[in-house]
Amino acid sequence: MRSLNTGKNLLHWLASVDEDGIAWLHLQTDGKSVNVLTHAVMAELESLVVQLEASEDLTGVAMLSGKPGGFVYGADIHEFETLKTADNVANHMLFVHGLFNRIEALPVPSCVGVDGIAVGGGLEIALVFDRLFVTSSPKTKLGFPEVNLGIMPGYGGTGRAYGRIGTKAVLDMMLTGRPVGSKDAIASGLADEMVDSADDLAVAMRAWMLSCNGAKPARSQRETTADANAISAARERYLKRARADHTPAPFAIIDHVATFGDDAAAMSAGEMGIFPELMVGDADGE
Numbered sequence: 001m002r003s004l005n006t007g008k009n010l011l012h013w014l015a016s017v018d019e020d021g022i023a024w025l026h027l028q029t030d031g032k033s034v035n036v037l038t039h040a041v042m043a044e045l046e047s048l049v050v051q052l053e054a055s056e057d058l059t060g061v062a063m064l065s066g067k068p069g070g071f072v073y074g075a076d077i078h079e080f081e082t083l084k085t086a087d088n089v090a091n092h093m094l095f096v097h098g099l100f101n102r103i104e105a106l107p108v109p110s111c112v113g114v115d116g117i118a119v120g121g122g123l124e125i126a127l128v129f130d131r132l133f134v135t136s137s138p139k140t141k142l143g144f145p146e147v148n149l150g151i152m153p154g155y156g157g158t159g160r161a162y163g164r165i166g167t168k169a170v171l172d173m174m175l176t177g178r179p180v181g182s183k184d185a186i187a188s189g190l191a192d193e194m195v196d197s198a199d200d201l202a203v204a205m206r207a208w209m210l211s212c213n214g215a216k217p218a219r220s221q222r223e224t225t226a227d228a229n230a231i232s233a234a235r236e237r238y239l240k241r242a243r244a245d246h247t248p249a250p251f252a253i254i255d256h257v258a259t260f261g262d263d264a265a266a267m268s269a270g271e272m273g274i275f276p277e278l279m280v281g282d283a284d285g286e
Contacts, residue, residue, distance in 0.1 A: 004051050012041045014066055015048050021059035022209055023052055024202075028066030035065055035072045037121045037155075039079055042096060049102050060209030061103075061110040063129065064201060069139070074120025075155070086276035089154075093272055096155050100128045109212040113201035114191070119143045119179055124157035127164070130217050131208060132191045133201055134182040142190060143179025152253050154275035159260065159268030163219070164189045167227035167257060171234045174253050189222065226261020249278055 004015035014026040029035045065071045083089045112129040162170045165188045185191035244251045260267035
């Protein structure tokens with residue numbers, strides 16, 4: 001096992017490469033009781049990605065939580081509140097979108113192991129990886145609670161989740177804000193493989209990566225266009241008593257999925273045109 005040398009003293013990540021050429025990234029947000037995606041966490045991750053991109057002997061990349069009992073609880077909302085203008089928010093998103101796209105584009109198989117909470121940005125970073133492992137623990141929950149804050153996923157999660165689970169399921173996730181458990185995540189295609197406990201994650205992840213023999217798996221988009229019936233049903237269910245000037249997020253979410261249903265990657269990128277205004281908007285309740 002050797003360290004992944006970034007030339008920096010990492011505060012938030014433990015990174016190493018094992019004897020099989022698999023890079024293991026363990027997130028342990030410094031100074032927090034749980035993992036959150038602070039700006040400092042993202043900056044260190046970018047330095048790690050630079051090293052991963054430059055490594056010629058890698059056979060896989062894996063991410064786990066370095067804190068027991070939870071994966072990632074999302075972005076640091078307090079840091080988002082310091083971004084006062086839509087341009088500030090868009091610039092931050094541009095960095096994160098670019099970073100996540102680079103992880104997704106790594107030429108080796110990648111996987112992530114989730115035990116406990118993976119919501120908001122925590123689910124979005126998990127969806128960047130080729131294969132998503134979850135534990136069967138009842139505490140393992142995956143979700144997009146952003147609508148409760150008057151916003152929507154903004155780190156590319158809309159398109160990545162849509163590509164996996166399709167129109168109805170992704171709309172239900174984003175419009176209710178309710179997380180799903182492991183079994184439902186597996187059944188819908190949001191997650192790929194379930195193990196009994198956190199202790200089993202690394203073993204299963206290693207076995208899968210070795211079985212790939214260095215070849216990155218292909219993933220197809222579940223639907224080739226947004227399901228018009230699901231869009232219509234969502235408008236009827238979630239917008240009938242809502243007002244766009246008071247609660248714009250549900251309207252924006254449904255329009256977003258309807259607009260980009262033919263291209264999951266474009267749906268992810270399309271967040272850039274919507275999320276910043278929702279984040280700094282002055283609608284009631286924001």
